[in-house]
Amino acid sequence: xxxxxxxxxxxxxxxxxxxxxxxxxxxxxxxxxxxxxxxxxxxxxxxxxxxxxxxxxxxxxxxxxxxxxxxxxxxxxxxxxxxxxxxxxxxxxxxxxxxxxxxxxxxxxxxxxxxxxxxxxxxxxxxxxxxxxxxxxxxxxxxxxxxxxxxxxxxxxxxxxxxxxxxxxxxxxxxxxxxxxxxxxxxxxxxxxxxxxxxxxxxxxxxxxxxxxxx
Amino acid sequence: xxxxxxxxxxxxxxxxxxxxxxxxxxxxxxxxxxxxxxxxxxxxxxxxxxxxxxxxxxxxxxxxxxxxxxxxxxxxxxxxxxxxxxxxxxxxxxxxxxxxxxxxxxxxxxxxxxxxxxxxxxxxxxxxxxxxxxxxxxxxxxxxxxxxxxxxxxxxxxxxxxxxxxxxxxxxxxxxxxxxxxxxxxxxxxxxxxxxxxxxxxxxxxxxxxxxxxx
DNA sequence: TAATATTTTTAGCTTTGTCTAAAAAATAAA
DNA sequence: TTTATTTTTTAGACAAAGCTAAAAATATTA
Numbered sequence: 001x002x003x004x005x006x007x008x009x010x011x012x013x014x015x016x017x018x019x020x021x022x023x024x025x026x027x028x029x030x031x032x033x034x035x036x037x038x039x040x041x042x043x044x045x046x047x048x049x050x051x052x053x054x055x056x057x058x059x060x061x062x063x064x065x066x067x068x069x070x071x072x073x074x075x076x077x078x079x080x081x082x083x084x085x086x087x088x089x090x091x092x093x094x095x096x097x098x099x100x101x102x103x104x105x106x107x108x109x110x111x112x113x114x115x116x117x118x119x120x121x122x123x124x125x126x127x128x129x130x131x132x133x134x135x136x137x138x139x140x141x142x143x144x145x146x147x148x149x150x151x152x153x154x155x156x157x158x159x160x161x162x163x164x165x166x167x168x169x170x171x172x173x174x175x176x177x178x179x180x181x182x183x184x185x186x187x188x189x190x191x192x193x194x195x196x197x198x199x200x201x202x203x204x205x206x207x208x209x210x211x212x213x214x215x
Numbered sequence: 216x217x218x219x220x221x222x223x224x225x226x227x228x229x230x231x232x233x234x235x236x237x238x239x240x241x242x243x244x245x246x247x248x249x250x251x252x253x254x255x256x257x258x259x260x261x262x263x264x265x266x267x268x269x270x271x272x273x274x275x276x277x278x279x280x281x282x283x284x285x286x287x288x289x290x291x292x293x294x295x296x297x298x299x300x301x302x303x304x305x306x307x308x309x310x311x312x313x314x315x316x317x318x319x320x321x322x323x324x325x326x327x328x329x330x331x332x333x334x335x336x337x338x339x340x341x342x343x344x345x346x347x348x349x350x351x352x353x354x355x356x357x358x359x360x361x362x363x364x365x366x367x368x369x370x371x372x373x374x375x376x377x378x379x380x381x382x383x384x385x386x387x388x389x390x391x392x393x394x395x396x397x398x399x400x401x402x403x404x405x406x407x408x409x410x411x412x413x414x415x416x417x418x419x420x421x422x423x424x425x426x427x428x429x430x
Numbered sequence: 431t432a433a434t435a436t437t438t439t440t441a442g443c444t445t446t447g448t449c450t451a452a453a454a455a456a457t458a459a460a
Numbered sequence: 461t462t463t464a465t466t467t468t469t470t471a472g473a474c475a476a477a478g479c480t481a482a483a484a485a486t487a488t489t490a
C-alpha cells in the first residue's frame with residue numbers, strides 16, 4: 001500500500017464516524033487538501049483493491065479489510081505520538097506533523113516493539129484511543145465539557161479538536177489531560193461557561209467547551 | 216528533497232570514499248538497483264540543485280552542500296539503528312531495512328531529540344561512526360582482522376559488510392562488537408586465519424577476515 | 431592507431447498521483 | 461415538476477521517477 005492510499009483510508013475512516021451513510025468525495029478532498037477529481041480516481045483504485053465499497057455518486061464505505069488497515073495506520077500514528085511526548089519531550093501541539101510521517105513506516109515488528117517499549121498505552125497524548133495489534137479500540141465513557149451540569153467537578157480526558165491553535169490555548173490556560181475542572185456557571189445566551197481550574201476562575205466560550213472531553 | 220534524491224545522495228556519499236576521482240553512473244545504478252539512464256536523469260536534477268558537481272561522462276562529486284545533506288541522512292539512519300537495537304530489542308541484522316525508511320523522516324527536532332534520548336552515541340550497532348548535528352564524524356583507529364599479526368589479541372569494533380548473511384554468520388560464531396579475538400595462525404596459501412574467541416578455536420576465511428574491523 | 435568493447439547519455443514511453451475543464455448526475459429551489 | 465445549483469465524474473494533461481532501445485562518448489585491446 002502506498003502512503004497516498006494509506007492517507008485516503010485514514011481520512012475515510014475518520015469521516016465514517018461522522019457520516020455513516022457513506023463518505024462524500026468532497027469531504028475527503030477537503031481533508032486531504034486535494035481536488036474531488038483526484039479523490040474519484042483514488043476511490044476506484046481502493047475499490048479495485050477491495051479496501052472500500054464505492055459506487056459512483058453514492059459515497060464510499062470502508063470494507064472490513066479497509067477498516068483494519070485504517071486502524072493500523074491510526075495505531076501507528078498514535079503510538080508514535082506517545083513516543084514523541086513521553087520519550088523525546090515533544091509537547092502535545094508539536095507531534096501531529098511528525099507522526100503523520102512516522103505512521104507510514106512499514107514494519108510489524110517495529111510497531112509492536114514500540115507498543116511494548118511504551119508499555120502498551122491505551123490513549124495518545126490528546127486522549128484518543130490506540131487500537132491494539134488486533135485492531136481493538138479501548139473505549140472510555142466521556143462527555144463534552146459543554147454537557148456537564150453546574151456544580152460538577154470532572155477531569156479533562158481528551159480534546160476533540162487537535163489543532164495547534166486549540167492546544168496552545170489550553171497550554172496558556174494550563175489545561176492538560178488530568179486537569180480537574182469545576183463548572184461554576186453557564187450563560188444561556190451564548191453558551192459561555194465559567195469554570196474553576198487550579199483554584200483559578202476562568203470563562204470559556206461554548207466553542208472551547210464543545211471541544212474538551214471530560215469524565 | 217525527495218526520498219529518491221536522498222537515496223542518490225547517500226549512495227554517492229558512500230561511493231565517494233572508494234572512488235575519489237568521481238563516482239560512476241553504473242556504480243550508482245548498481246547500488247540503487249536501477250538503470251544507468253535513470254541515474255543520468257537524477258544526476259542532472261541534483262546538479263541543478265547544486266548538490267553535486269556533474270559533467271557528462273566524467274563521473275559525479277558531491278558539493279559541500281550535498282555532502283552535508285548526505286551526512287545528515289547517514290546520521291538519521293545510524294541513530295535509528297541505535298534506537299532499534301538499544302530500545303526496541305532488534306538484532307543487528309534486522310535494523311537496516313527499517314532504518315532505510317526511518318532515515319527519511321523530515322524533522323530536525325525529531326532527530327536531535329532522538330540523539331539526546333540515546334545519549335549522543337558515537338557509533339551504530341555495526342560500529343559505523345554517527346555524524347553529530349554539525350556533520351562532524353568521530354574517527355577511530357581500526358584495522359581489518361586480516362591485517363593483524365599472529366599472536367596479537369584485539370577487539371572487534373565493527374563490520375565492513377553489513378549484509379544479513381554476514382551478520383548472521385557472526386551471530387552463529389558468537390562474534391559481536393566487543394568480542395576479543397586472538398590471532399593464532401595464518402595460512403599463506405588461501406589467507407585462512409585461525410583465531411581464538413571465547414576460549415574456542417575457529418578457522419575463518421580471508422573474506423571474513425577482510426570484513427571485520429578490530430582494534 | 432584502428433577496431434572493439436564498455437559506459438554513458440538521449441529520446442521516447444510508462445505509471446502514480448495529481449490537476450483543470452467540461453460533462454453528467456444528484457439535490458435543492460422555485 | 462421544471463429549473464437552478466451543487467456535487468461528482470470523465471477526459472485529457474502534467475511532473476516525478478522509472479524503463480527500453482538506440483546513439484554517442486570513452487576506454488581497451490590488438
